[in-house]
Each structure stands twice: as C-alpha cells, then as structure tokens.
Amino acid sequence: MFKLANNIVESHSEQTHKQAVMYLFAYTRKHFLSEENMMQSIGFPLLTEHKKIHDSLIEQLTKVSEAPMKSDEDRLHLKNFIYHWLTKHILTEDKKYYKFAKENNITSQ
Ligand SMILES: [Fe+2]
Ligand SMILES: [Fe+2]
Incomplete structure (x- = not known):
C-alpha cells in the first residue's frame, strides 16, 4: 500500500494518476477483506469495530x-494522508489482532 501511494505521487498525467488511485483502491479493498476474513476465522472479538475503521x-x-x-503538492497531500493513516492503523488497530493471536497461540494460516 505504501508503494501504491508512492506511485500516485509519481504519476504526472491525469490518466496515470487515475490508474494509480484505482490500483490503490483495489489493493486496499482486497487487503481489508482478507484481514477481516482472517480475523473472523480466529474469532477476533473486535472484528465489527475494526471493519468500521x-x-x-x-x-x-x-x-x-x-x-x-x-x-x-496535491498528490503529495494524498500520499501523506495514506502514509499517516496506514502507519497509525497498523501500529494501533492491526496490532490488536496480532496481540490477540499471540495470546491465544494462533499462528499465521
Ligand atoms: Fe486493519
Ligand atoms: Fe492491515
């Protein structure tokens, strides 16, 4: 996702920019869905809350x-938003299920 955010900054034409944004959306949706499926399969209690985020x-x-x-500058703003959000999400929210999995001795599947 960080790499895809970089591609947005590097895209200078309207078309490459749109394409970069589309890839980011598609990837993000896919990532969230697989994360949510994984959380469901391990019985993560904060799934609903996480899904809302x-x-x-x-x-x-x-x-x-x-x-x-x-x-x-506009592109940089978008990239910074993504970087900031992602970093914060990984370090606070995603960390909760790593902790849950670890505490319940659930290894990666
Ligand atoms: Fe997440
Ligand atoms: Fe994640």
Whole structure:
C-alpha cells in the first residue's frame, strides 16, 4: 500500500494518476477483506469495530482522491494522508489482532 501511494505521487498525467488511485483502491479493498476474513476465522472479538475503521478509510480515501490533483503538492497531500493513516492503523488497530493471536497461540494460516 505504501508503494501504491508512492506511485500516485509519481504519476504526472491525469490518466496515470487515475490508474494509480484505482490500483490503490483495489489493493486496499482486497487487503481489508482478507484481514477481516482472517480475523473472523480466529474469532477476533473486535472484528465489527475494526471493519468500521476500514470502511471509514475507504470513505475518506474516496473523498481525498476525488479532490482535484492539479499539482505535485496535491498528490503529495494524498500520499501523506495514506502514509499517516496506514502507519497509525497498523501500529494501533492491526496490532490488536496480532496481540490477540499471540495470546491465544494462533499462528499465521
Ligand atoms: Fe486493519
Ligand atoms: Fe492491515
């Protein structure tokens, strides 16, 4: 996802930018879905809450990416938003299920 966010900054034409955003969306959805499926399979108790956070990112991402991308600064803003959100999400929310899995001796499947 970080790499896909970088591609957005590096895309300078309207078309490559749209494509980069589309890839990011597709990848993010896929990642969230597999994460949620995994959480369900291990009985993670905060699944509903976590799913809401994922849905809210998709919503925010939609808004931010719909804003006009006229300059490098706009693209950088989108990238920073993604980096900031992702880092925060991984370090706070995703960490909760690693902890849950570890405490319950669930190894990766
Ligand atoms: Fe997550
Ligand atoms: Fe994640």
